[in-house]
Amino acid sequence: MRAAALAAFLLLAGCMGTGEVSPDRLPRFVQPTGSKPKIALVLGSGGPRGFAHIGVLKVLEDAGLHPDLIIGSSVGAMVGALYASGISARELEQMAYRIKVIEFFEVGMLGGGLSSGLMTQHYVNEHVKDRTIEQLPIAFAAAATRLSDRKLVLFNRGDTGLAVRASGASPGQFQPVKIGDETYVDGDELAPVPIHAARMLGAEVVIAVDVSAYAEDTPPGVPQDWIDKDARRAKQVKHEAPEADVLLHPNIGYYAGYTDKYRRDSIAIAEKTTREQLPKVREALARAGLRLPQSASSARMPSGDASR
Numbered sequence: 001m002r003a004a005a006l007a008a009f010l011l012l013a014g015c016m017g018t019g020e021v022s023p024d025r026l027p028r029f030v031q032p033t034g035s036k037p038k039i040a041l042v043l044g045s046g047g048p049r050g051f052a053h054i055g056v057l058k059v060l061e062d063a064g065l066h067p068d069l070i071i072g073s074s075v076g077a078m079v080g081a082l083y084a085s086g087i088s089a090r091e092l093e094q095m096a097y098r099i100k101v102i103e104f105f106e107v108g109m110l111g112g113g114l115s116s117g118l119m120t121q122h123y124v125n126e127h128v129k130d131r132t133i134e135q136l137p138i139a140f141a142a143a144a145t146r147l148s149d150r151k152l153v154l155f156n157r158g159d160t161g162l163a164v165r166a167s168g169a170s171p172g173q174f175q176p177v178k179i180g181d182e183t184y185v186d187g188d189e190l191a192p193v194p195i196h197a198a199r200m201l202g203a204e205v206v207i208a209v210d211v212s213a214y215a216e217d218t219p220p221g222v223p224q225d226w227i228d229k230d231a232r233r234a235k236q237v238k239h240e241a242p243e244a245d246v247l248l249h250p251n252i253g254y255y256a257g258y259t260d261k262y263r264r265d266s267i268a269i270a271e272k273t274t275r276e277q278l279p280k281v282r283e284a285l286a287r288a289g290l291r292l293p294q295s296a297s298s299a300r301m302p303s304g305d306a307s308r
Contacts, residue, residue, distance in 0.1 A: 019118045019162060025132060026180050027142070027158035027166065036202030037068035037139060038290060042195050042244070043076030044237070045188035046211040047170075048256040050075030051096055051263045055270025056209050056248055057089035063278060064293035065285075069139045069203055071154070073187035073194050076209070077142035077167035078124060081160050084140035085128040093267060095127070101258050114175045117165040125161035133160050141201070142167040143187030143194040147176060152190045154197055192233045193247075195240040204288045207281060208244040210237050211270075217254040245284035248277055 041060070043053050053076060072080030082092060104119040133140050134157050141156040142163040155163035166177040166184040176183045187194065198206045212233050241247050250273035252266045285291055 019116070019121045019165065021159045021162055025159040025162075027133070027155035027163035028180075029141075029154050030134075030157045032139070032156070032201060036204065037198075038203070038288065039065065039067045039205045039207070039285070040069040040071060040198035040201070040203030041067040041080070042193055042198050042206060042208040043070065043072040043080045044193035044208070044210045044212065045074030045076055045168075045186065045233075046192075046256070047075055048258050048262070049211040049213075049252060049266065050079055051266040052211045052250050052252050052270035053079040053209055054089060054092050054096055055250070055267040055272075056274045057083060057092065058267070059271050059274035059278065060207070060281070061089045063281070065207075065281065067138060067207075069141070069198065069201060071141045071143060071194050071198050071201075072164075072167065073143040073191055074168045074170065076193075076211075077164045077187065078120065081124055081133075081136070081140055081142065081164050082127055084136045084138040085131065085160075086137045087127065096263050096267070097260065115173060117169055117174045117177060120168060121159075121161035121165040123161070124164045125159070128160050131160060133157055133163060136160065141197065143191050143197060144169070144177075144184040145187055145189040147183045147185060150190070152187065152194070152197070153184065154194075154201075188233070191236065191240065193237050193240060195244045195247075199243050205284050205290065206244045207246045207284070208241075208248070210247060210249040211252065212237070212249075213254045214249075214251050217251070219254060222254075245287075246277065246280050248274055250274070 070080040070084045103123065106115055106119060109115055128136065133155065141154040144153050144155065144166040146153045162179065166179060167187045169177045169184060170186040170188065176185050191197065192212060193208050193210050195206055195208045213230055215230060215234060218227060250270040252269050282292060
């Protein structure tokens, strides 16, 4: 039975198509018009470490904070797109517990090939109900690296799933993603936490979330390329950090994973960190003449809810 189910899944995965979209749905950037966003939420890269973003969203949502703009890089783009579509933080949490790694497996990976990211594209589009980025209730942008000139690009229009797929196309794990005449890879390459992008779009208050590992937690014996990648990310985040009003960096440990325990622990730790940093969030909003609803705290769920 298990073998038959796997065979059926592989057959389905092989029939999912190329992920190509019509020209009018190609991800692109259009300079926003109208009023500038008051509050921007920036969600960083990190693969499975991105489960921690959900813990942050739970606390901010409970506190009554509603961003006008969400910008994500890599897994931050995936979580950000889903949240921008109107899925609540607690709904995201339940989705995180249900998701299975095999859902993103592709036949071409059997021989050690790179993932196309196509399953990510389909997963996102399914859950945002096939809406384009401009149709999402909250303004959203996905950050990706354009290979032709190694420039950071934001996608705030077009196919949501394809934009997220490009934003998370990590070299060595995923194939580059072709959009129109250009090819893109992971936004993490240039902006693990694209804080500057939020400022460029005019955000008054920027709350950023870095889910990368702490360098001091690096255990002995890890591959040098991991150390180099962590150092590169830390340098890039440090460069943009001064532009954030609040930078949340929950310490969820060095190693990442997909086990149920890892997901629950990551969310719970991020919740705790964010709750401790709420005074800084309130101060940042106050400086901009904004404030969280006074009654919001009464709606907060008990601490540790994510760990149940």
